[in-house]
Amino acid sequence: MLSLNDLQKQFVKGLHTESDEILQCIHTTTKLSPAQQIGIYQSSVIGAKQKTLKEIYTTCNKLVGEDFFVAMINEYIAKKISTSPDLADYGENFSEFIIEFEPAKCLPYLSDVAKLEWAWHKLFSAATTKGLNFEKLAECYVSSGENIIFHLPPSCSLITSHYPIHRIWELNQDDYVGEQTIKLSEHELYYFLVWRNDLKMRIDLLDSITWHVLFLMQTRKTLGEIINELNQKFPNSDLTQILTTIVDKKWLAGFEIKS
Amino acid sequence: MQQKDLGLCGVGIGLRPCHYAYIEKEHPDSNWFEVLSDNYLCEGGASLTHLEKVRSTYPITLHGVGMSLGSTDPVNMDYLKKLKSLIKFTEPYLVSDHLCWTSHDGNYFHELLPLPYTEEAIMHVANRIKLTQDYLEQQIMIENVSSYLSFNHSTLTEWNFLQTVAEEADCLILLDINNIYVSSHNNEFNPYTYLTELNTKRVAQFHLAGFEDKGTHLFDSHNAAVHLSVWELFIQAVKKFGSLPTSIEWDNQIPDFLHLQQEALIAQTFMENYAVSK
DSSP states (O other): OOOHHHHHHHHHHHHTTSOOGGGGGBOOOSSOOHHHHHHHHHHHHHHHHHHHHHHHOHHHHHHHOHHHHHHHHHHHHHHOOBOSSOGGGTTTTHHHHHHHOGGGTTOTTHHHHHHHHHHHHHHHTSOOOOOOOHHHHHHHHHHHGGGEEEEOOTTEEEEEESSOHHHHHHHTSTTOOSOOOOOOOSSOOEEEEEEEETTEEEEEEEOHHHHHHHHHHHTTOBHHHHHHHHHHHOTTOOHHHHHHHHHHTTOOOEEEEOO | OOOOOOOOOSEEEEOOGGGHHHHHHHOOOOSOEEEEGGGGOSSSSHHHHHHHHHHHHSOEEEEOSOOOTTOSSOOOHHHHHHHHHHHHHHOOSOEEEESSEEEETTEEEEEEEOOOOSHHHHHHHHHHHHHHHHHHTSOOEEEOOOOSOOBTTOOSOHHHHHHHHHHHHTOEEEEEHHHHHHHHHHHTOOHHHHHHHOOOSOEEEEEEOOOEEOSSSEEOOOOSOOOHHHHHHHHHHHHHHOSOOEEEOOOSSOOOHHHHHHHHHHHHHHHHHHOOOO
């Protein structure tokens, strides 16, 4: 008789069709063989992951069509286990998988669309922050302005792409009405901020300088370091104006003073 | 562990996102809502905002699928930490999960996998339930799952296993009537024997849902109204265990809220007509 641990180990091998040893432990019924019985669980395990990926990557699904998408996620499911009890955590590295998925190589923007959809999915339920304490910021700015490290809210994500993925995404929304064509350019780099404004999700196309300022903040650079880097890379930039925009848009959640 | 005063009665309805707008606008009659805890273990956003609104008007219970109480993996304390925060946030009347395993070797299957009904499994699961209850500072309910197979080396019946685990762990039982029916059909036992031989005062809630007949087996699909045969079994359960809180589960092809209210009304009528005073 198998121990509980060994039984579960063999059951998992049976689910993944790596071994049929578990079949000897299963009672045969009048209607189903042990293999058919474990097949019911196999279908449910795969079905739960398929459903989740379909819900997260709706635009990718529309872009490639149901048959292609199902074939793609089935290969992903076969390769990637779920390591979280929360099914909503499954599918994080789908965009990287798409890059390596041979049949999708003729769709170079697909991976970036998946990256956008994953950001949207995760930020939807990210922590809510209270926003900046301006009074305290004003005090700290006077005493140690250059050592301030700004914090972006957890409900925002910075993305770049060589493709207008925001337009690709927009056109594939059920309620979209408007221009139906998209000009794809492989040479231009698009800068995006995916974020949640209170409960409303947004995808903003940013200019490269604003995106870089936010990126430097995200990598915990001090205000002094940001000023130096901007002066080197974008000497004509107006940081005051950029910071005003960032504050107005509520893209800052807090700050600290570098010790 | 102290059993808390349940303070919950009548039939409740499973809270689903497609009904948020209707519930928040119309405040429909429902004794309480059963909340799928795993959908709210996040840190912010719309789901928690809706939950807060519902909780401000209705009593709730938390029902989860992620404890993996039967797994031989270490208990996932990160999961329990999040659940404990949700319990603090929502102050539910009851907290429940399933008598099954959902993970092995760090691999999560998101499916309620069956246990063998053995002494080893009893002690293993009971110890994990005790640890869970101690950490959550909350008595929990364990639910019987729908199963599509049974193991040759089980030495107990499912109902004996369920009852013994609950007694060993000092926890409560969420008796899913649909699951009894589905499992009895698939594993070829008499569902009424299950109810007759389950002799415990630990049953604290009933579940009702719809199944799908796949020809070779019944599937616990939660995509249909409660079947007549399950209603009949429910009447027997009410006669034996009394008028316990009962919830209607519907997870796929979810109808409008009024339809769920009708299901709840049927359950309420059966409870009022058949329950014996306890």
